[in-house]
Amino acid sequence: MGRAPCCDKANVKRGPWSPEEDSKLKSYIEEHGTGGNWIALPQKIGLKRCGKSCRLRWLNYLRPNIRHGGFSEEEDNIICSLYVIIGSRWSIIAAQLPGRTDNDIKNYWNTKLKKKLLEKQRNEQQAQARQVCSLKQEKKRETENLMLPMGVITQTPYWPQQHPMANASIQYSDLNSNQTSLTKNFPNNIVTATMNSQYSSCDTSMTQDQLYTSTMNMVATDTCHALNVFQGFGNFPSDLSELPCVNPQQIDGITRVFYGSESMNVVNGSTNTTSTENTSWGDISSLGYSPLVSDHEQRLPQHVTFEESTYFAMQTSRNTRNRNDRGRSRNRDRNRNLKPCLGPSIGILI
DNA sequence: AACCGCATCAACCGCGACACG
DNA sequence: CCGTGTCGCGGTTGATGCGGT
Incomplete structure (x- = not known):
């Protein structure tokens, strides 16, 4: 049936x-x-x-005031930046671009932006390869008998090298194959971003626990690193505070970093999470007020910052959490043959 | 002219969330 | 607490256009 x-x-x-x-x-x-x-x-x-x-x-x-096509460089940057942070949450991304629909942004990303980005990465990799090659030749000339150690350029970084989180996933996977314990209860992309930052310092002596704690601290203080992934991609917005961002919030003396309905406490270097469900990402679909709700039905100002929408979501989610948990379990029962849910693994999978 | 491959994007589909009786 | 209807979202599909051969 x-x-x-x-x-x-x-x-x-x-x-x-x-x-x-x-x-x-x-x-x-x-x-x-x-x-x-x-x-x-x-x-x-x-x-x-x-x-x-x-x-x-x-x-x-x-709907009135809809714009189609003609995405500006600034819009490109915003889309890319947000994709790095929140993944394919097109409605939230669209909320930051007045006049744009989630469908338009989704199509634009899939058909143009993604390719544009890949091309840029490829160019940068080639430039790096050329740079290393010329360096090699220079050294060869200087020291006739000196051999460069093997494996210096064994892997080309996927992300632009100049950013600290550039080659995160590669280095991490080289060092440790057990990623699951780290990503547990956290959005994949954020953890990836912070892991990248962490391992860019090449501190190979850290235990996984240390890495975990350190990573979580970095999430609280340095999440906006993710925004800089696209450094050089175009003209990045000068005032990052204008962009929606998962900035840590000081509430009740505790630094809280919000990820949708899930919050993380960062106290004295130790972390714990509170979550309504054990998915890696939780549900942030209710965070941003969707621009797709027509003006006739508007419940909140259309253009809200990520922080504002997050706060709103936190307030309302408390009221409906219990009921939603029941709803979820019912829905799970109803659809027993669930497809595996792949969280946003941007930064690695793009 | 006919065919092919590719790009684009509007529209569809299925699911989880939500609201309400 | 449960059943049911609706909404909103993200992934996918398919029609269309266009350029190349």
Whole structure:
């Protein structure tokens, strides 16, 4: 027994929208709003469309002040920076780019930005290779009989070398293969970022516990390193405070770093986490107020900072946490054959 | 002209979250 | 506490356009 369809697919038109359908939907919503029920909307207007389809059409295309294409360099930087921090949370990223939809940003990332980034990385790797090569030749000339030690250039770093977190994953994997204990209860990307910072100093003497503690401290103080991954990618916004960021917050004398519904206490170098569930990332989907909620339904200012939205999420999540836990367990029961959930492993997987 | 491969992007799908009776 | 309907999100698909051969 599968999931019940949201609408009668046989009697619903699919595919591209006609101008007539667009104008019907647009004029109705502009006049009456969505009425808080997308499913019932198409029947009211007389459209043979699924409610979800109407919602999507309105939010991604018909809604006022939508911008398509023509992403600026600054927008590129913001998207890349946020992707490093939070992964493919397109709605949150879109919340920081007025007029952009999550769908647009997602498409833009998948079709252009990702390639642009890879190309840049490739160029930098080549430049580094050339640099090392010329250095080699220079040394060879200087010391005729001197042999360079083998394995000096055994691996080309994936990330731009100039940043401390550049070759993190490679060095880490060389040193220690047990990553799971470190990533437990933390978003993969953040841990990756801090591990990178940590290992950039090549301190190979640290135990895993020491690394763990150190890493967590760095998360609290240095998370915004991640923003600099794209140094040189373009003109980075000069004022980073304008960007949403998981800055540590001082609450009740405890430095708290928020990751969605999960917070981490950093006290005297030791850390512990509080989380509603044991996933590696938790759920931050409720953090940012989605720009996709139309003006008619707006509950919060559309343009909120990451901190503001996080705080809001913390407040509201407490009220609904117990109920949601129940809901989650029910949903888990309902969908026993869950696909494995891959967290955002940006920094390594891009 | 016909075919092919690739890029783009609107639209769809399925799932977890959420709200409510 | 439970059942059910709806919303919002992120991943994926498929239609379309375009350039190259």
